[in-house]
Amino acid sequence: MEKEKYYITTAIAYTSAKPHIGNIYEIVLTDAIARFKRAQGYDVYFQTGTDEHGQKIEDYASKNNTQPKEYVDNIAGIIRGLFDLMNVSYDGFVRTTDVSHKEEVQKIFKKLFEQDDLYKGFYEGWYCKACESFYSDTQVTEEGICPECGAKITRQKEETYFFRMSKYQERLVKHIEENPNFIQPESRKNEMVQNFLKEPLYDLAVSRTSFKWGIPVDFDPEHVIYVWIDALTNYITGLGYDVDGNHAETFNHYWPADVHVIGKDILRFHTIYWPILLMALDVELPKQIFGHPWLLVGDGKMSKSKGNVLYVDDLAAVFGVDPVRYLMLHEMPYDRDGTLSYELMIERINTDLANITGNLVNRTISMVNKYFDGTITHNSSGADIDTELLTMTETLVSKVENKMKTLHVAQALDEVIKLFRRCNKYIDETEPWALAKNEDDAERLQTVLYNLLDAIRVGAIVLQSFIPETAEKILNQINVEDRQLDDAKGARSYPLNNKVVEKPDIIFHRLDVKETLEKFEPEEEIVGIEEVNEVNFEEFKKIEMVVAQVKKVEAHPNADKLYVLQLDAGNQDVQVVSGLVAHYSPEELLNKKVVLVKNLKPVKLRGVLSSGMVLAANDKENFELLFVDKIKNGTLIS
Numbered sequence: 317m318e319k320e321k322y323y324i325t326t327a328i329a330y331t332s333a334k335p336h337i338g339n340i341y342e343i344v345l346t347d348a349i350a351r352f353k354r355a356q357g358y359d360v361y362f363q364t365g366t367d368e369h370g371q372k373i374e375d376y377a378s379k380n381n382t383q384p385k386e387y388v389d390n391i392a393g394i395i396r397g398l399f400d401l402m403n404v405s406y407d408g409f410v411r412t413t414d415v416s417h418k419e420e421v422q423k424i425f426k427k428l429f430e431q432d433d434l435y436k437g438f439y440e441g442w443y444c445k446a447c448e449s450f451y452s453d454t455q456v457t458e459e460g461i462c463p464e465c466g467a468k469i470t471r472q473k474e475e476t477y478f479f480r481m482s483k484y485q486e487r488l489v490k491h492i493e494e495n496p497n498f499i500q501p502e503s504r505k506n507e508m509v510q511n512f513l514k515e516p517l518y519d520l521a522v523s524r525t526s527f528k529w530g531i532p533v534d535f536d537p538e539h540v541i542y543v544w545i546d547a548l549t550n551y552i553t554g555l556g557y558d559v560d561g562n563h564a565e566t567f568n569h570y571w572p573a574d575v576h577v578i579g580k581d582i583l584r585f586h587t588i589y590w591p592i593l594l595m596a597l598d599v600e601l602p603k604q605i606f607g608h609p610w611l612l613v614g615d616g617k618m619s620k621s622k623g624n625v626l627y628v629d630d631l632a633a634v635f636g637v638d639p640v641r642y643l644m645l646h647e648m649p650y651d652r653d654g655t656l657s658y659e660l661m662i663e664r665i666n667t668d669l670a671n672i673t674g675n676l677v678n679r680t681i682s683m684v685n686k687y688f689d690g691t692i693t694h695n696s697s698g699a700d701i702d703t704e705l706l707t708m709t710e711t712l713v714s715k716v717e718n719k720m721k722t723l724h725v726a727q728a729l730d731e732v733i734k735l736f737r738r739c740n741k742y743i744d745e746t747e748p749w750a751l752a753k754n755e756d757d758a759e760r761l762q763t764v765l766y767n768l769l770d771a772i773r774v775g776a777i778v779l780q781s782f783i784p785e786t787a788e789k790i791l792n793q794i795n796v797e798d799r800q801l802d803d804a805k806g807a808r809s810y811p812l813n814n815k816v817v818e819k820p821d822i823i824f825h826r827l828d829v830k831e832t833l834e835k836f837e838p839e840e841e842i843v844g845i846e847e848v849n850e851v852n853f854e855e856f857k858k859i860e861m862v863v864a865q866v867k868k869v870e871a872h873p874n875a876d877k878l879y880v881l882q883l884d885a886g887n888q889d890v891q892v893v894s895g896l897v898a899h900y901s902p903e904e905l906l907n908k909k910v911v912l913v914k915n916l917k918p919v920k921l922r923g924v925l926s927s928g929m930v931l932a933a934n935d936k937e938n939f940e941l942l943f944v945d946k947i948k949n950g951t952l953i954s
Contacts, residue, residue, distance in 0.1 A: 319359035323570040324350050325551050327578040327586075328365040328410060331391040332372050334873050337626040337656070338611040340398055341644045345608060345725060346577045347404045348645055351781035352720050352728075355801040361570045363554050364399065365410030366392045367547040369540070370448055374529035380871040381902035384529040388413060394873065398628055402637060403784055410554035412531075412546055421549055422534045423559040424597065425477075425522075425541050433480055433596045436536075439521045440473040448543055450521050464581070474525050477539060481517035484592040489513050491591065497604055499587050500723070501651035504580060504607040508587050520544060520589060548590045551576065552599065559597070573602035575723070583607040606723055609653040611644065626656065627874065630923070634835050638783035639665050639824070642729070645782055650724050658836055662827050672736050674823035677790055679743065680768045681820040687752050687761060690815045692769065695808070697760040702767055705742045706808070708735050709771045713805045716778055729782050732775045739771050769794055770810035777804040786823060793817045861931070861953040863944045864890060864912035869902035874922040881905070881930070883912055886950015890914065893926035899939045911942045911953060 326346045329335055343364055350362040368388040377387040392411055399406065410417060428434045442451040444462040455463050462469045492498055492509065499505035523539040524530065530540030549557075555571055556564020578586050586605050594601050613626055631640045643661050646668070648654035684690055712735055719728035742764075751761040773796050779787040780799065791799055794816050803809065864883040872878035872893060879902070881892045890912060896905065911931040918927045932941045944953075 319357060321570055321574075322350075322353045322358040322360045323555075323573045324353070324360065324362050325573055325576050326364045327576075327582060328367040328412070328547060328550055329395050330370075330372075331366050331368045331388040331395065332376055333391065333876065334394050334627065335398065337628050337631065337640075337644065340402060340628045341611045341648065342577060342579060342608060343399055343404050343406075344402055344641055344644050345648070347402075347406070348641075348725055348729075348782050349575075349577070349720065349723065351405060351784070352716075355781055356717070357801075361408065361555075361566070362406045363408040363410060363551070364404070364406045365408075365550055365554065366395055366412065367543070367550075368392065368411055368413045369530040369546055370543055371445055371524070371527040371529070372448065374527045375445075376871070377529070379897075379902065381869055381906065385413065401632060402628060402641060408554050410550045412550060417550060417553045418531045420553045420557065420559065421531050421541055421546055424549060425533055425545060426535060427559050428479070428545075428596055429477070429535075431596070433483065434477045434522065435480070437476065437478050438473060439476045439478075441471065442469045443472045444469045452518060472526070475539075476521040476525070476542075477523040477533070477536075478519040479522045479544075479589075479593075479596075481520050481588075481592060484595045485513065485517050487595060488588065488591055491601065495603075498601075499583075500604060500606050503651055504583055504587075508583060512584060512588055517588070544585060544589050545593065548585065548593060551590075551602070552594075557599070572600045575604040575606050576602055577606050577608060580607040580609055609648065609651065611648055612653050612655045613657065630836075631661075634832065635661065635665060635827075638786045639669055642669060642783050646726050646729050646733075648726055650726065658833055659829070662829055662832050665824065666826050668733050669824040670826045672733060672740060673786075674825075676736050676739050676743075676768075677772060677793065677823055678820050680739075680765065680772060681793055681816045683748050684765050684769065684816050685818060687748070688765070690818060691813055692762050692766045692810075693813055694759050694762045695766040695812060697763040699760070699763075701742075701745055702763070705738055705767055705771060708738055709767075709774050709808070710806060712774050712778060713801060725782075732778050732782075735771055735775050739768055742768065766808070766810060766812075769816070770808045773810050774804040777801060789821065789823060793820050858915070859913060860915040862886065862912050862914050863909050863947045863949055863951045863953065864914075864928075864930075865909045865949050866905045866907060869905050871897075872922060872924060874924070878921065878924075879905070880924055883910070883928070883930075884949050885912055885914060886948070890928050891925060892928045892930055893921040893924050894930055896941070900941070905941075908941070909944045909947065909949070911944060 324346055326343050329339060346362065346364070350360050354360045366388070373384050373388060377384040380387060396409065425434070439450060441453065442456050443449070444451065444464065444467055446467040447462060447464050449464065451463060451469065456469070457463060460468055492505065499508060522542045522545050523533060524542050525538050528540060530542070531546055533539040533541060551573060552567065552571065555567040557567045557571070576586055583605070591601050628640055643656065643664060646664065647656060647660070684692060712731060715731045716728045719725070719731065746764045748761055748764055751757040751764065772790060772794055776787045776790040776796070777799055778801070779790070795814050796810070862885050864885040866881055867884050868882035870880045872880050877895050877897050878893050879896050881894060883890045883892060892912070913929040913931065916928050918925055920926070930941060932939060
């Protein structure tokens, strides 16, 4: 029997900088859904990728003295590395710089123009570089401020191709009305209908002439194709869509998408622009677009300017990969923003993972070894006190399936924790240590431990979709070979005469709050000269200052305000991280000779080693490096 197909996508990640945990949340969420669908027996295709064109990329590359392709290659590698770190099981990874994607986008643009869906004109109005969006005067309530993100916006006028949105508006409204699950959650659908579709849609600018880093319009090369056609079409080009109808078998098999998983901030582009584009191409619409909420830190959205950005690799280095996956999946409600803080993360790991899950596995295996040499041989002495636990075990999969059907992932994961919490309560109720004191209770003790092992087995099989490494560890320790989701359904089936490991490994360690918080204390960013106390001459002589020449300037991969400088200090090269982005362009620094504190103790600044400091003067109104143009590299300053 042929498996039912299931095609799921994330929004493709923008290659402007290393993504924070809020960006990575989306792909881990989608990964959990894809894994669970595979476990249910679906033929799953899970696609993600990177969005690599646009003015911001061109500006970032210029700022970092590199070419756009070289810049996006680096960031795309970082993004893919983070996805792999978090054990994301994607099947397809699209880059919008892929030749196949670029060629198909050009053909799509030409088709739209030839069928009169596009026309050339001039755009004049507000433009937000941060959002890469145009806004009319009526949309901008505060002059010069983006209505979406709050960034500064500018007035622009340039020639562009426009997409006739209004031509398809009525058809889109009808589709939304006839397909109530097309936009989820319900609140997102209401927002789109009320805020955008009640009034006539503006025609959409879909090309640019003010920058060059994009896919050229092949019949009008002064224009590059804008993000709304370039990036959005990845969902079909990645499957092998061809505008002439010569589709790859992958496209014929998997399209339409079952669900696009996206952030709520790009919902308008996916629920209005994307469906209209597909209508114009005469391509079937996706079945559902799910706009997930934001993952917040403290009381606000993550932003580098706010200094509240969290990165998954930093968190995983302290907590481990699966605990970070668990935190992202469990702490995000279905239709409202979730909040993380270091304290909350530590508490959740200590309760749900260490106390409830890890402690249960450890206690159960230890008792099976202590009382029965690691093997349960009987399961024949039931009691009324067992009923609730047995029911929860037997119905776990159906409960999780019902939650996952509507993409309530956090609630699905919580069903497993509820079962494990009930197991711990069951241990307190049945008191195995008391049963072990009486030979007449030996079979009853075996039944109690069997019930626990089976509940752990079922829970761990379900957890494979959410925290796969942990699930594998648990199943290995209780020695379970049959790990399919179907093996966790219905009546008890933990195999009798199965030997658990002799000594269980600790699944999750409890975290000391103070020690763990100290690991996340921010390292001080060196910007210019810091205020110091008085020093005597002997102490001052310890400072080694030399003339050094800037040979290379790169953007810091994890901090917008920092450069990574490579300096020629005469007889050695020195790497320095310095907060000069706001004051100097890379071109203004390259080949300049500066004063380097050479023997400063090395320190990592946002994950990059800095082995010195360049001297500057800063009176709060002006900032200036100390340049030494005519002195030989390596000369000691005294």
